[in-house]
Amino acid sequence: MRIKWMLTLASMKMFFRQREAILWTLLFPLLVVVLFGFVKFNGLGTIDMGVVNEAGPAGEELLSRIRSVTTFEVAEGTRDDEMARLAKGERDLVLVIPSGYTQGGAAGLTAYGDVEAKPQMTQLGGLVLQRELDEAAFAGAPGLRRTLVTTLPFKSRNLTYIDFLLPGILSMSIMQAGIFGVAFGFVTLKKRGILRRLWVTPIRPNDFIIAQVAMRLIVIMMQMAIMVGVGVLFLHLHFIGNMALIFLLGVLGAVVFLGFGFSLAGISKSEDQVAPLANLITLPMLALSGVFFSRTNLPGFVRSVTSLFPLTYLADGLRSVAIDGASFMQVMPQILGLLIWGVVSCVVAVRLFRWE
Amino acid sequence: MTEYGEIVLQVDDLVKRYGGVAAVDGVSFSVRAREIFGILGPNGAGKTTTLECIETLRTVDAGKILLGGLDVRTQAHEVKRIIGVQLQSSSFFDKLSLAELLVLFGEMYGRRVDPLTLLDEVELRDRARSQVAQLSGGQKQRFSIAAALVNDPVVIFLDEPTTGLDPQARRHLWGVIKRIRSEGKTIVITTHYMDEAEELCDRVAIMDAGKIIAMAPPHEMIDALVAGGFRKEKVERLASLEDVFLSLTGHTIRDE
Numbered sequence: 001m002r003i004k005w006m007l008t009l010a011s012m013k014m015f016f017r018q019r020e021a022i023l024w025t026l027l028f029p030l031l032v033v034v035l036f037g038f039v040k041f042n043g044l045g046t047i048d049m050g051v052v053n054e055a056g057p058a059g060e061e062l063l064s065r066i067r068s069v070t071t072f073e074v075a076e077g078t079r080d081d082e083m084a085r086l087a088k089g090e091r092d093l094v095l096v097i098p099s100g101y102t103q104g105g106a107a108g109l110t111a112y113g114d115v116e117a118k119p120q121m122t123q124l125g126g127l128v129l130q131r132e133l134d135e136a137a138f139a140g141a142p143g144l145r146r147t148l149v150t151t152l153p154f155k156s157r158n159l160t161y162i163d164f165l166l167p168g169i170l171s172m173s174i175m176q177a178g179i180f181g182v183a184f185g186f187v188t189l190k191k192r193g194i195l196r197r198l199w200v201t202p203i204r205p206n207d208f209i210i211a212q213v214a215m216r217l218i219v220i221m222m223q224m225a226i227m228v229g230v231g232v233l234f235l236h237l238h239f240i241g242n243m244a245l246i247f248l249l250g251v252l253g254a255v256v257f258l259g260f261g262f263s264l265a266g267i268s269k270s271e272d273q274v275a276p277l278a279n280l281i282t283l284p285m286l287a288l289s290g291v292f293f294s295r296t297n298l299p300g301f302v303r304s305v306t307s308l309f310p311l312t313y314l315a316d317g318l319r320s321v322a323i324d325g326a327s328f329m330q331v332m333p334q335i336l337g338l339l340i341w342g343v344v345s346c347v348v349a350v351r352l353f354r355w356e
Numbered sequence: 357m358t359e360y361g362e363i364v365l366q367v368d369d370l371v372k373r374y375g376g377v378a379a380v381d382g383v384s385f386s387v388r389a390r391e392i393f394g395i396l397g398p399n400g401a402g403k404t405t406t407l408e409c410i411e412t413l414r415t416v417d418a419g420k421i422l423l424g425g426l427d428v429r430t431q432a433h434e435v436k437r438i439i440g441v442q443l444q445s446s447s448f449f450d451k452l453s454l455a456e457l458l459v460l461f462g463e464m465y466g467r468r469v470d471p472l473t474l475l476d477e478v479e480l481r482d483r484a485r486s487q488v489a490q491l492s493g494g495q496k497q498r499f500s501i502a503a504a505l506v507n508d509p510v511v512i513f514l515d516e517p518t519t520g521l522d523p524q525a526r527r528h529l530w531g532v533i534k535r536i537r538s539e540g541k542t543i544v545i546t547t548h549y550m551d552e553a554e555e556l557c558d559r560v561a562i563m564d565a566g567k568i569i570a571m572a573p574p575h576e577m578i579d580a581l582v583a584g585g586f587r588k589e590k591v592e593r594l595a596s597l598e599d600v601f602l603s604l605t606g607h608t609i610r611d612e
Contacts (some may be wrong), residue, residue: 196446203464
């Protein structure tokens with residue numbers, strides 16, 4: 001019996017003497033809880049309401065009243081913008097306050113929603129809106145006219161979760177292939193002395209690196225083709241994008257993550273060192289770059305900071321192209337973001353990469 | 357008696373420090389063409405570091421190394437072309453066959469090699485399609501020598517080539533090394549096996565604590581020791597246990 005206890009004690013000593021153990025068993029779960037705590041999952045039950053205020057100051061009071069309704073997640077925008085978002089499913093309802101609107105005046109309001117695809121949301125939203133308006137009317141002065149809200153059906157593209165998810169997963173697999181593939185691959189080569197054996201030959205280190213990069217890029221492009229193919233053929237992916245643009249974004253993203261992978265390979269001596277560092281980089285991005293769920297539910301500050309993540313640029317870019325059919329110019333922000341990250345990651349990789 | 361040629365490797369006052377400690381502390385020697393030159397010494401003596409400095413794997417803190425007329429410190433790239441190296445702790449790509457590896461290494465020197473001819477040199481032709489991980493210890497060592505010959509080098513460096521091998525494999529490797537030398541190559545070998553140094557080396561440098569403390573042909577050193585009055589303590593036996601072993605198990609090498 002004593003030996004069981006001694007072995008347990010010895011195992012615990014060995015476990016906690018690894019620095020990574022402290023990091024991963026204690027700090028990391030805490031980090032995950034904090035990160036996910038930021039995401040307002042409660043927001044998933046609310047109605048995403050876009051408001052188009054064409055009445056200017058006259059519509060302000062109504063607008064603030066609508067904002068105060070907790071069921072509504074309100075965003076304000078132009079008609080074109082909000083209707084586009086409605087088409088994509090980012091809004092459940094879009095309320096238009098026409099330019100002639102005044103409190104208690106004759107002008108009615110129109111709310112647009114996809115009644116077929118989201119019957120509950122549209123009907124509920126319409127009812128709540130009407131109630132708010134009625135309350136406003138009663139609170140003002142008796143006899144004030146009741147403003148009517150008419151809900152008009154709007155055919156959205158009926159995008160489903162797969163349309164959101166697949167581009168996100170695509171970007172995730174590019175990241176994993178770049179970071180983990182290179183980092184683990186090179187660290188193993190380094191540790192086993194395979195790279196050393198190469199170093200006594202006349203080959204230039206760059207030759208080897210270029211070969212590895214080329215190989216991984218080819219594999220990544222194959223991955224992308226397979227995933228999009230399977231998505232379209234079997235999963236009802238609403239793919240309307242330009243495949244060449246998809247590949248371009250994929251390659252730009254791959255370069256960024258390959259650079260990270262080389263940097264990690266440079267500073268790590270063994271696989272045990274690589275894994276925690278790789279996870280430290282990838283997991284926050286997986287959580288907050290809009291891979292698994294939309295970033296609209298993130299609080300403002302977190303959302304702004306995470307919008308600069310390379311994975312965010314990649315996921316947004318792929319999604320825009322694949323699902324919204326975005327053009328080259330329309331994803332220019334994402335392309336530029338990825339290019340800048342690419343330069344940064346390559347510079348860092350060149351600095352940090354070591355053969356031994 | 358082998359005809360030695362001109363000096364192909366000249367090392368003058370080589371110094372390599374790690375932190376404050378000099379792993380190689382002012383080492384000088386020269387090696388002539390077709391010599392088998394041995395560097396002997398206990399572990400930590402600086403043999404491997406010395407070799408790595410000459411092989412361009414380590415930067416040098418002080419001293420001069422001339423190999424085939426090239427300055428190793430400034431012309432490393434050219435030096436890599438004319439040397440062959442068998443590293444003590446290194447390995448080859450996992451999923452490539454021996455033949456594929458030799459062809460690939462040949463390409464690194466811009467050469468088209470015939471892998472089977474090279475494998476013949478080390479008697480591994482029948483394993484051309486195997487991967488390195490599938491070989492026994494002795495076969496791995498033989499393969500790394502084949503890989504070191506890919507570019508028909510001027511000088512070959514072998515770092516403890518028979519460490520960990522059984523008696524048959526050791527003897528067999530000695531035969532391979534002698535044959536390579538007879539084909540015109542110069543060989544620099546480190547070892548801590550005395551019998552190996554006696555058997556193979558034309559001249560030996562004994563290193564300890566980063567310095568060369570003696571350098572001469574083995575038989576001269578032995579003669580000098582005996583002339584100084586040294587006598588072995590025990591009565592010399594007519595045979596050793598190794599002789600028993602070999603007579604019982606034979607000289608043919610055992611590969612799995």
